[in-house]
Amino acid sequence: MDDYNTVLIPDETELEIKKSRFINLVFHIEAEEEAEAILAEIRKKHYKATHVCWAYVLNTNPRRQKASDDGEPSGTAGKPILEVIDHRELKDVLVVVIRYFGGIKLGTGGLIRAYGGGASDVLNHCRVVKKQFSDQLQVVLSYTSYGGVSSGLLERDVIPVNEDFGEKVTLSFEIPVADTNRFLAWVEDKTNGTARIIRGEQAFVDVALS
Structure with missing residues (x-):
C-alpha cells in the first residue's frame, strides 16, 4: 500500500470576493457516507447559503472522487476544488466552499478563481500529515x-x-x-x-x- 497525505483536523477560513462571502472548510473522511453526513450538517447550519459546493477524494483502489457545483455553472465550483485537492496530492479529504451571494456576479473565470482560491486558502491554513x-x-x-x-x-x-x-x-x-x-x-x-x-x-x- 502506498503512503499518502491527508488532513486529520477540520479547519475553516473565510474570504470576501466582490461582496460575496466564501466560507472554506476541510474535513478528514474515509467513506462516502461520512462525506454525506458532514454535508447534511453543513446544509442544515448554512440553510441560507446560496451555494454549498464541494469535492472529495478517497484513498481507495481505484481512487474514488466526487464533486458538486450545487447550482453554480457547470465546472466552475466543484471541479476547481477537486483540482486543488489533486494538485496537493491529498486523499481521504473533503473540501467544502460555501457561498453567500453578495449581489455582484463573478463570471465563469471569477467563479473558478473564487472556488479554487477558497479551497487553496483552507488547505494552506490546515495541518497536513x-x-x-x-x-x-x-x-x-x-x-x-x-x-x-x-x-x-x-x-x-x-x-x-x-x-x-x-x-x-x-x-x-x-x-x-x-x-x-x-x-x-x-x-x-x-x-x-x-x-x-x-x-x-x-x-x-x-x-x-x-
Whole structure:
C-alpha cells in the first residue's frame, strides 16, 4: 500500500470576493457516507447559503472522487476544488466552499478563481500529515548491544516509539515498509545477529510534515 497525505483536523477560513462571502472548510473522511453526513450538517447550519459546493477524494483502489457545483455553472465550483485537492496530492479529504451571494456576479473565470482560491486558502491554513504505511517491529536485545544500537539510531535519525527496560531491552519501531529489510539488516549487523525481532501488523501511521 502506498503512503499518502491527508488532513486529520477540520479547519475553516473565510474570504470576501466582490461582496460575496466564501466560507472554506476541510474535513478528514474515509467513506462516502461520512462525506454525506458532514454535508447534511453543513446544509442544515448554512440553510441560507446560496451555494454549498464541494469535492472529495478517497484513498481507495481505484481512487474514488466526487464533486458538486450545487447550482453554480457547470465546472466552475466543484471541479476547481477537486483540482486543488489533486494538485496537493491529498486523499481521504473533503473540501467544502460555501457561498453567500453578495449581489455582484463573478463570471465563469471569477467563479473558478473564487472556488479554487477558497479551497487553496483552507488547505494552506490546515495541518497536513503523511499516512505512512509501516511495519510495526519490536527489537529485543541485550544491554551490552543497547549502547551501540542507541547511538547508531541517533545517527540514522530513527526514534523508537517505545523503550522497555526489563530483563532485556525491547525497542519498538514504526518503520516504512520500503525501509524494513535495510533496517533489520542494520540491526543484525549492530548486534552480531543476537537481536530477536518481533513483527506486528502493518499499518498506516501519522507522520507530521514540516
